[in-house]
Amino acid sequence: MILRSCPFEKEVAQLLAQGGWPAACAPELRAHVTSCRSCGDLVLVQQAFQRARAHSTAAVPLVSPGVLWWRAQLRRRQAAVERVGRPILGAQIFALAVNLLLVVTFLAYQVRHGLSWLSWIEQLPQSFTLHLEALWPSALADSGMSLLVLIPALATLALLSGVVVYLAADRQ
Amino acid sequence: MNWESILPNVFAGVAPHAAEAPMDPPMDNAVFAGFYQRSARPLWAYLARTSGDPALADDLMQESFVRFLCASHPVSLQAEGEVAGRRYLFRIATNLLRDHWRRPQSASIEEIPEEFLAATASSAQSDSQAVLGPALAQLRPRDRQLLWLAHAEGYSHREIAEITGLASASIRLLLFRARHKIAKLLREQSSLPGRQA
Known part of the structure; x- marks a missing residue:
């Protein structure tokens, strides 16, 4: 398609925009519009869109501006809270990562150098007047699961539960 | 030493720079209400006519105003004028429309059957609506936007x-093509047997 602009197009557009078409239009220009395809298109399209706009804007059910104002305030506040909370969340993640790293390092160290210092835990049940073995299910006792495994496992579980509960409460 | 000396206005809840720097007055509720009353209807018409979905136009119009108010660098209606504010609002709405069409899970304007737009238009009371609706439905969304902004809203290139x-350089050519196409469609619509009365 070749873009051929008519020299009268601007004048016609101006008349249409000011509402002067066709009443305030010179007869020569009107005659030109009937013969010029570009200007004819412009008049046809502009009038159709102006009528459509008038029709569409007449029957719009608008919500109260106060509702939108309130929604915007809420969103702004939420964004501000998120902005403030972002470094705190970062710090929490960093702290958790450091703790996990420490635990892993400690465990690795202990595995390498032996767990001899933990031997006193194995002596604990014998030192109690109450025999804790009596409380364990016989299946556990038979499988040979010692307190050496159970106590650190329970402690880790308690620690992780505490962290999870803290993070959940903090998020709420 | 107290907190007031370290952070001025901290107890009053005022941002430290607000008391010192002469900033543009923020838009208040009354100014916004006036702007909304004057801008909401044209914006809705733009969204409804280019999307062909009045319900979507409702949603996007409200979202546009909320984003307008939440903008990090808001247009000051007092300083820059309402025309600039409205232009910014139309820009937000155009971006929202584009995002809506890009979303894969939602129905795109290309997927909306032509009958939907035709039925909407034919139910309109105005005859021009019944002609323009089907003609617009046959155009690409971008062409619809360009035509509406140029011929309904009167925006410059x-x-x-x-x-x-x-x-900016491509607007003239795109608009020329879109106008030529819709004019042809409008002539065809008005020359249909049912329309000649």
Whole structure:
């Protein structure tokens, strides 16, 4: 398609925009519009869109501006809270990562150098007047699961539960 | 030493720079209400006519105003004028429309059957609506936007480029093509046997 602009197009557009078409239009220009395809298109399209706009804007059910104002305030506040909370969340993640790293390092160290210092835990049940073995299910006792495994496992579980509960409460 | 000396206005809840720097007055509720009353209907018409979905137009119009108010660098209606504010609003709405069409899970304007737009238009009371609706439905969304902004809202090529994000130099050609196409469709619509009365 070749873009051929008519020299009268601007004048016609101006008349249409000011509402002067066709009443305030010179007869020569009107005659030109009937013969010029570009200007004819412009008049046809502009009038159709102006009528459509008038029709569409007449029957719009608008919500109260106060509702939108309130929604915007809420969103702004939420964004501000998120902005403030972002470094705190970062710090929490960093702290958790450091703790996990420490635990892993400690465990690795202990595995390498032996767990001899933990031997006193194995002596604990014998030192109690109450025999804790009596409380364990016989299946556990038979499988040979010692307190050496159970106590650190329970402690880790308690620690992780505490962290999870803290993070959940903090998020709420 | 107290907190007031370290952070001025901290107890009053005022941002430290607000008391010192002469900033533009923020838009208050009354100014916004006036702007909303004057801008909401044209914006709705733009969204409804280019999307062909009045319900979507409702949603996007409200979202546009909320984003307008939440903008990090808001247009000051007092300083820059309502025309600039409205142009910014149309830009937000255009971006929202584009995002809506890009979303894969939602129905795109291309997927909406032509009958939907035709039925909407034919139910309109105005005859021009019944002609323009089907003609618009046959155009690409971008062409619909360009035509509406130019011929219904009266924006210049530069303003349309600012709103749509297209290159200013290409607006003239795109608009010329779209206008030629819709004029042809409008002539065909009005020359249909049912229309000649």
